Amino acid sequence: MLFEWPWAVGRDGGSKDESGKFLRHSSLQPGCAPLGVVVAGLVEDELEEVAACIEGVWQGAAGEPLLHVPIAVLAESDLRLRLRDILADLPARDSVLPDRPASARVPLILLSGFNTVQTSATVRAVRALELRGEDATQRPMFAVAVPKALSKTLRVLIDELEGDHLANAAPTLLDGPPDGDV
Numbered sequence: 001m002l003f004e005w006p007w008a009v010g011r012d013g014g015s016k017d018e019s020g021k022f023l024r025h026s027s028l029q030p031g032c033a034p035l036g037v038v039v040a041g042l043v044e045d046e047l048e049e050v051a052a053c054i055e056g057v058w059q060g061a062a063g064e065p066l067l068h069v070p071i072a073v074l075a076e077s078d079l080r081l082r083l084r085d086i087l088a089d090l091p092a093r094d095s096v097l098p099d100r101p102a103s104a105r106v107p108l109i110l111l112s113g114f115n116t117v118q119t120s121a122t123v124r125a126v127r128a129l130e131l132r133g134e135d136a137t138q139r140p141m142f143a144v145a146v147p148k149a150l151s152k153t154l155r156v157l158i159d160e161l162e163g164d165h166l167a168n169a170a171p172t173l174l175d176g177p178p179d180g181d182v
Helices: 044-057 076-080 083-088 116-127 154-169
Strands: 036-040 071-073 108-112 141-144
Touching (some): 036 044, 044 071, 044 116, 076 154, 083 154, 108 116, 116 141
Parallel strands (some): 036 071
Antiparallel strands (some): 036 108
16 A cells, blocks of 8 residues: 655645745644654664654553554665655564664754654653764754655765754854853
């Protein structure tokens, strides 16, 4: 079965142009993309921690899982693919470790198909793990799959996200010296 994207056809029958339009997560409809998580730049032990953490967030009162959330680990070869292609293949990629995992300067955890409450709870829980990624220096960046990102290749998307993340994490002169520096 081919996943149909709700925004694939505009009211006039043509494709919608989503480029350059900012979308607030709260304005997205839950289910606008398949449910799942896409990750890059984490080591195997951290991937296991993320999977257990997400299962914990999605538990019912009695501890039973409410819903299985597939997790796709990006391979180097995936960086040429569009986000749309990765999300459409989430169930087949669930918990599969590629031979050559994609590396990232900043580890990526991209959430898809979560509503705002689920997103907040998941990000809060995963952040509490204090993961550091392959080079043990960078905390993961979090992103949400939005319509305007779906046609981008993963390489372009990761580069854009890393640029934004690093720009926002960079200390300014007003912040003073980094911790530990005099």
